Amino acid sequence: MLELLPTVLAQLASIEVFLAIIAGTLFGSLIGALPGMGTVVALIVALPFTFSMTSTAAIALLLAIYCSSVYGGSISAILINTPGTPQSAATVLDGFPMAQQGKADLALGWATVASVFGGLFSLVVLVVAAPSLAAVGLHFGQIETFALIVFALTCIAWVSRGSTIKGLLAGAMGLFLAMVGPDVMTGFSRFHFGVFELQGGFHLISVLVGLFALSEVFIRAAIPEDTDAKPLTNVGFRVAPWSEWKSRIRCLLQSSVIGSFIGVLPGTGATAATFISYAEAKRSSKRSDEFGKGEPEGIIASEAANNAVTGGALVPTLALGIPGDGGTAVMLGVLLIHGVIPGVQLLTVQPEILLGAFVTLFIANILLFFVGMLGAQAFTRLLRLPESLLMTGVLLMSLVGAFAVRGNPVDVIVAVVAGIVGALLRLVGIPMAPMVIGMALGGTFEESLRQGLMLTDGSFIGFLQQPIALGIMILTVLVIAWPVLGPQLKPPGKPRTG
Amino acid sequence: MRIPASVVMGLVTGIAVAAAPAQADYPERTINVMIPFSAGGGTDVPGRLFAQEMEKILGANIVVSNVQGAGGTIGATQLSKAKPDGYNLGFMPVGTTTTQPHIRKTAYNDKSWEPICLVSQSAQYVFVPEDSPYKTIQELAEGAKTETVITGGPPPGSLHHLGQLAVAKSLGVEFKYIPHQGINQVAKSMLGGRVHMTTFFADAAERFNFRPLAVLASERSSNFPDVPTLAEVGEPAVSVVWFGFFAPAGVPDEVAGKLSSACGEAVAKPSFVEAMAKVKRPIHYLSRDEFAAFFAEQYQQNGELLREAGLVK
Structure with a gap:
């Protein structure tokens, strides 16, 4: 395939393609940073423009938007305690505390470098191993997926600071929210309280916007803070010195591997990847106690993983024609419109498309660094606005975002209610992150369990007869037992990481 | 203050006069085409290609909106309640319009639509x-x-x-x-x-x-x-999936007629034929009257099929 590289580079070396990549990266970061407007909204807004573009430019634009929007979410997560996208929900945990300590510039630096690294890492994975990894993804069936989701749910324990009970409670609420709406197994809707508009269920974005962004707005409106206690002194963008990075390289690599791998499995999703990565990092880190208080490793774990998902999710999309997440699903449609049929034959029939996509992703990821550097200046300037103005803006963008996801007005009401609930939960100290985990994983959790039970004729033992699933379940048990068993073992060896 | 009858009359005629050319000049503002599934999906791709052609032929802006959820019924419900003025239209598949109303208690049924034309049909x-x-x-x-x-x-x-x-x-x-x-x-x-x-x-x-x-x-x-x-090899079995262009019922006849002839023109455009061939979607056109008859038949047939399968009580 590499012998095509000169041809592909020649194709890409046009003003149109280059502008598409730059515009895509800027636009994606911006939309990603706005609370409520994530990857999918950014892609949908750009969709009509791609009709009149050449296929190369269209694909370049969308790929650039795809990977930069995931990064953009971290900016608002760090600066205003509101993840711009669900994928950045774990970034809030350490990003915002760090900003509160007056180190917003450093936090953005950590997030940007981790994002770029994660993105490039997964790109390498995509280039080197797409076909073979796609095959692995296929063998990850319902039962294996179920085991993986159970493992991911243990993350709730790791991200609930303070009270584990409150964390589990929030996780259970999240799982229940995911059950409202369509029941895939019967084709009917349930738990919609007789409200027709709720038959489509709650959308993760509208709930997320409520829980994080709107609850923040409500709380600040209800309990005005001391205006002179604005801690965000250090604005801008600063990358920590190498000595700081050196001891965190392991975390960076580990998170990129987790992100790429979970990205490859269609349907598991970037949100799950970031939380698994975060929990893993916390568990295996020497600085475990610092997590949640503004530890850079927490930001690295989340941001390297969520950007690594982008390359990973493209593996099944391009190699099999099966989209790995919501963003790649939109892209698949655009590829089809441009006469590119993703799937098993892409590599043989149109290898130049694939190679072009790789080069585009490479450029976009490099550009991210500069966008981050310049964007941070602009964004932190926004924070100097009077709080009333800033919060009004957040409120407006959040509601528009909640509506834009799928055009259902009921999502706006859902967001407002979630905002009120979120504000109350914050006051009683129930963490939000577990709720997001529960809701993000709930649908797949239920579907994989029920499909798996159909495949094994209702036998749970059948689940344990699948070697991969059994392995993951054993790992899950070990992870749960670790806090009890770990200290008993001598010498206190480090757990192996997956 | 008393308002002279002539003024009232004048106002009424004024409004009537203003309203009449509104139909003759249709379309004179942006048309919204609702697609009840996600962007880039199986309904969205042919829908957008079709909307693009219609935009050129009608000479008005067309905005495609995706309203997702519950088998397309969320979007279809919205459209069925929209003002039937020709500026709210929908590109919807067989399932949303002929099976979901039987399965769910939707606020719309077969009488809620003015079928404009059938655009695409694929066999399974x-x-x-x-x-x-x-x-x-x-x-x-x-x-x-x-x-x-x-x-x-x-x-x-x-x-x-x-x-x-x-x-x-x-x-x-x-x-x-x-x-x-x-x-x-x-x-x-x-x-x-x-x-x-x-x-x-x-x-x-x-x-x-x-x-x-x-x-x-x-x-x-x-x-x-x-x-x-x-x-x-066995009993005959036919199952096709089609995509049609709909307006909410009650749309003025002239508007529906205008849309229908634009539709006939759109599906024959070489650019549309080529684009649909690229995405491997067969074009299958039925004019307004043919489609209305076909739609009524499909609605009833699919209802029976679902009852036989025990999916509708």
Whole structure:
């Protein structure tokens, strides 16, 4: 395939393609940073423009938007305690505390470098191993997926600071929210309280916007803070010195591997990847106690993983024609419109498309660094606005975002209610992150369990007869037992990481 | 203050005069075309291509909006309640308009629409994975008599589900149906060997290397001339998925007429024909009257099919 590289580079070396990549990266970061407007909204807004573009430019634009929007979410997560996208929900945990300590510039630096690294890492994975990894993804069936989701749910324990009970409670609420709406197994809707508009269920974005962004707005409106206690002194963008990075390289690599791998499995999703990565990092880190208080490793774990998902999710999309997440699903449609049929034959029939996509992703990821550097200046300037103005803006963008996801007005009401609930939960100290985990994983959790039970004729033992699933379940048990068993073992060896 | 009758009369005529050319000059502002599924999806792709042509022909801006959820019924409900002035239109598939109203208690039914035209129609095919032991539809029928054949598709009541019920009935066998969220998940299960058979459109052959065993149409397709219809091996079974262009009922007749002739023009445009060929969607045009009759028939037929399958009480 590499012998095509000169041809592909020649194709890409046009003003149109280059502008598409730059515009895509800027636009994606911006939309990603706005609370409520994530990857999918950014892609949908750009969709009509791609009709009149050449296929190369269209694909370049969308790929650039795809990977930069995931990064953009971290900016608002760090600066205003509101993840711009669900994928950045774990970034809030350490990003915002760090900003509160007056180190917003450093936090953005950590997030940007981790994002770029994660993105490039997964790109390498995509280039080197797409076909073979796609095959692995296929063998990850319902039962294996179920085991993986159970493992991911243990993350709730790791991200609930303070009270584990409150964390589990929030996780259970999240799982229940995911059950409202369509029941895939019967084709009917349930738990919609007789409200027709709720038959489509709650959308993760509208709930997320409520829980994080709107609850923040409500709380600040209800309990005005001391205006002179604005801690965000250090604005801008600063990358920590190498000595700081050196001891965190392991975390960076580990998170990129987790992100790429979970990205490859269609349907598991970037949100799950970031939380698994975060929990893993916390568990295996020497600085475990610092997590949640503004530890850079927490930001690295989340941001390297969520950007690594982008390359990973493209593996099944391009190699099999099966989209790995919501963003790649939109892209698949655009590829089809441009006469590119993703799937098993892409590599043989149109290898130049694939190679072009790789080069585009490479450029976009490099550009991210500069966008981050310049964007941070602009964004932190926004924070100097009077709080009333800033919060009004957040409120407006959040509601528009909640509506834009799928055009259902009921999502706006859902967001407002979630905002009120979120504000109350914050006051009683129930963490939000577990709720997001529960809701993000709930649908797949239920579907994989029920499909798996159909495949094994209702036998749970059948689940344990699948070697991969059994392995993951054993790992899950070990992870749960670790806090009890770990200290008993001598010498206190480090757990192996997956 | 008394308002002279002449002023009132003047106002009324003024409004009437203002309203009349509004129809003659249709369209004079942006038209909203609602697609009840996500952007880039199976309904969205032909819908957007179609909207693009209509925009050129009508000379008005067309904005495509995707309103997703609950089998397309959220979007369809919105559209059915929209003002029938010709500026709110929808591009909707067979399932949303003819099966979902039977399955769910939707606020709309067959009387809620003014069908404008049929744009595309695809037959479903019986597909097995490339490495499947079943090489022909007869082998599949034989196999299903002695072993469990697991099939997959979107949630019960979907067109794929109904298609597979029709195949089972035609061959006199039973399949074990595993519902999936959508057709992409089914493809994954098939490629991973957990599902043995599904019904899909022709493009699955190229996208996933699936092997077509039979076509659920009344005659063989030019895409796969060697693939038999089910009528050749068992009871006839036909299951097509179509996409049509709708306005809410009550739209002025002239507006519907204008849209209908624009539609006829759009589907014949070389650019549209080429674009649809690229995405492997067969164009199948029915004019306003033909489509209205076809729609009424489909609505009733699918209702019966669902009742037979026990999906509607």
